Amino acid sequence: MADSKYxxxxxxxxxxxxxxxxxxxxxTWGAVISILLLIFIGLVNG
Incomplete structure (x- = not known):
């Protein structure tokens, strides 16, 4: 087999x-953007 030692x-x-x-x-950036987008949507539709 192989003679090299790993x-x-x-x-x-x-x-x-x-x-x-x-x-x-x-x-991380995707989660932050998603959370901010959900907060924005909640404020606009509030």
Missing amino acids: EHGSMDISVQEKTFDGFIRMV
Whole structure:
């Protein structure tokens, strides 16, 4: 089989971390915009 030894935690995951950070940022902004939109709609229709 493979002669190389894998060491746990040795893989470069910088790209995955940047992707995850972008996803969390997008979800956070989406939630904030949705909440503000619902508040605005409630005030207008109030």
